[in-house]
Amino acid sequence: MSQKPVPHLRVGLIGTGRISDIYLKTCARFPELDITACGSLNPQESRAKAEAFGVPSTGTPDEIIADPQIDCILNLTVPSAHADISIKALTAGKHVYSEKPFATTVADGQRILDLAQAKGLKVGNAPDTFLGGRWQTVRKLIDQGLIGSPTGVMAFVGTHGVERHHPNPDFYYQTGGGPLLDLGPYYLTAMVFLLGPISQVSGMARRTFSRRMIENGPRHGDWMPVEVDTHSQSMIRFSSGVIGTMTMSFDVWDSETPRFEIYGEEGTICIPDPDPVHGANIFQGPVWYRTRAQSRWEFQPRPTGRDDWQLAKTTHGFNEDCRGLGLLDLAYAVRDDRPVRAGGDLAQHVLKVMVGIEESAREGRLVDIDGSCRVPDRLPETFPASENALSVDGAPENSGPACTAPANLMPEDIQNAG
Numbered sequence: 001m002s003q004k005p006v007p008h009l010r011v012g013l014i015g016t017g018r019i020s021d022i023y024l025k026t027c028a029r030f031p032e033l034d035i036t037a038c039g040s041l042n043p044q045e046s047r048a049k050a051e052a053f054g055v056p057s058t059g060t061p062d063e064i065i066a067d068p069q070i071d072c073i074l075n076l077t078v079p080s081a082h083a084d085i086s087i088k089a090l091t092a093g094k095h096v097y098s099e100k101p102f103a104t105t106v107a108d109g110q111r112i113l114d115l116a117q118a119k120g121l122k123v124g125n126a127p128d129t130f131l132g133g134r135w136q137t138v139r140k141l142i143d144q145g146l147i148g149s150p151t152g153v154m155a156f157v158g159t160h161g162v163e164r165h166h167p168n169p170d171f172y173y174q175t176g177g178g179p180l181l182d183l184g185p186y187y188l189t190a191m192v193f194l195l196g197p198i199s200q201v202s203g204m205a206r207r208t209f210s211r212r213m214i215e216n217g218p219r220h221g222d223w224m225p226v227e228v229d230t231h232s233q234s235m236i237r238f239s240s241g242v243i244g245t246m247t248m249s250f251d252v253w254d255s256e257t258p259r260f261e262i263y264g265e266e267g268t269i270c271i272p273d274p275d276p277v278h279g280a281n282i283f284q285g286p287v288w289y290r291t292r293a294q295s296r297w298e299f300q301p302r303p304t305g306r307d308d309w310q311l312a313k314t315t316h317g318f319n320e321d322c323r324g325l326g327l328l329d330l331a332y333a334v335r336d337d338r339p340v341r342a343g344g345d346l347a348q349h350v351l352k353v354m355v356g357i358e359e360s361a362r363e364g365r366l367v368d369i370d371g372s373c374r375v376p377d378r379l380p381e382t383f384p385a386s387e388n389a390l391s392v393d394g395a396p397e398n399s400g401p402a403c404t405a406p407a408n409l410m411p412e413d414i415q416n417a418g
């Protein structure tokens with residue numbers, strides 16, 4: 001009986017800005033992930049980050065990409081640099097895991113996928129929030145038939161942008177930024193994970209302000225030009241026949257709406273408050289549901305409020321911010337030569353959807369989404385231990401499709417919120 005060795009992925013991190021801290025923390029939790037070097041356009045920033053997180057060395061992006069001791073590039077640069085860094089890394093024979101969006105054009109995304117395939121390398125991409133306990137639980141509930149056949153989905157995120165908390169928010173208002181490309185990946189990736197590929201979209205969008213002021217940090221008072229639309233509304237048709245609506249905005253001062261809801265023939269799942277300040281790292285949080293049996297439509301007047309929803313028991317781990325979990329999955333995908341859950345094909349599909357929504361908004365017509373994508377398997381509930389556990393016949397546990405749920409929901413999976 002032989003067991004595969006625990007993977008050891010030597011990672012070079014490029015882009016040591018704001019989001020790199022949580023990746024460095026997550027990687028430090030897992031012996032499978034070893035960040036051996038970091039770099040950026042700002043050597044001073046990278047040296048400080050290396051010192052703070054015990055990264056052994058720093059270098060220029062080109063030095064890190066050329067380093068033969070590195071297996072994978074973690075690309076945490078700004079959106080306009082994602083494709084360039086990913087393509088350089090793949091060309092140098094490294095696997096890549098990148099922040100979102102995958103690229104700023106569909107053509108660049110396709111170049112990344114083609115190159116990875118030609119070289120036999122893995123490509124992963126944020127967001128990986130859908131691997132968190134909350135979303136894995138939702139998928140399990142849908143797979144088990146809690147709400148019957150899904151019919152619709154709604155996602156709403158309204159913020160007033162990032163200029164009050166990000167010290168260098170310019171890229172959010174440049175090509176490759178905007179709420180659709182910045183926030184859309186979280187919600188669209190979750191939608192595809194839960195409901196399957198998207199086949200057609202329409203959109204409307206507006207740019208409310210032509211310039212915006214930085215309101216924090218050393219550049220407080222600087223004005224930034226706005227090159228992208230900052231309020232986007234869209235309609236989404238899934239290949240399964242489910243239809244959805246999505247609002248992503250940097251122009252909303254306040255709202256009671258923020259939530260993500262999935263409607264089915266037999267019930268509703270409600271994921272409250274997926275707002276970017278408290279929950280875009282939405283690995284975690286409550287999952288509510290009401291089925292036909294608990295519907296409030298039989299009462300007159302119909303009760304309102306959020307107190308009497310049923311609360312689903314979270315069945316999966318990672319109920320805290322752990323960006324980088326997708327990279328851990330990639331390390332096992334490399335070892336086992338299986339698809340990456342937060343994979344490039346999924347990210348490219350989501351990019352096509354977002355570009356399609358933009359095209360629809362510009363041209364005033366429905367846009368068909370070319371191609372499809374693989375829908376990731378659920379994470380095993382004991383991931384990553386599951387990947388190294390042996391079953392009696394010697395095969396690693398959970399090595400088969402993760403998505404083989406029983407037809408009926410187990411009563412122990414649910415409890416009353418009341």
Ligand SMILES: NC(=O)c1ccc[n+]([C@@H]2O[C@H](COP(=O)([O-])OP(=O)(O)OC[C@H]3O[C@@H](n4cnc5c(N)ncnc54)[C@H](O)[C@@H]3O)[C@@H](O)[C@H]2O)c1
Nearest residue numbers: 015016017018019040041042061076077078079081099100
């Ligand atoms: N800040 C957040 O809260 C947050 C949250 C989730 C995702 N993200 C995503 O993470 C990515 C980075 O965001 P951030 O907030 O850390 O940005 P940031 O501006 O704080 O840092 C960007 C880093 O990338 C480096 N960089 C830029 N262009 C480069 C190039 N051509 N070559 C090499 N390095 C380059 C910069 O030197 C810097 O180290 C973006 O794609 C963003 O959408 C950010």
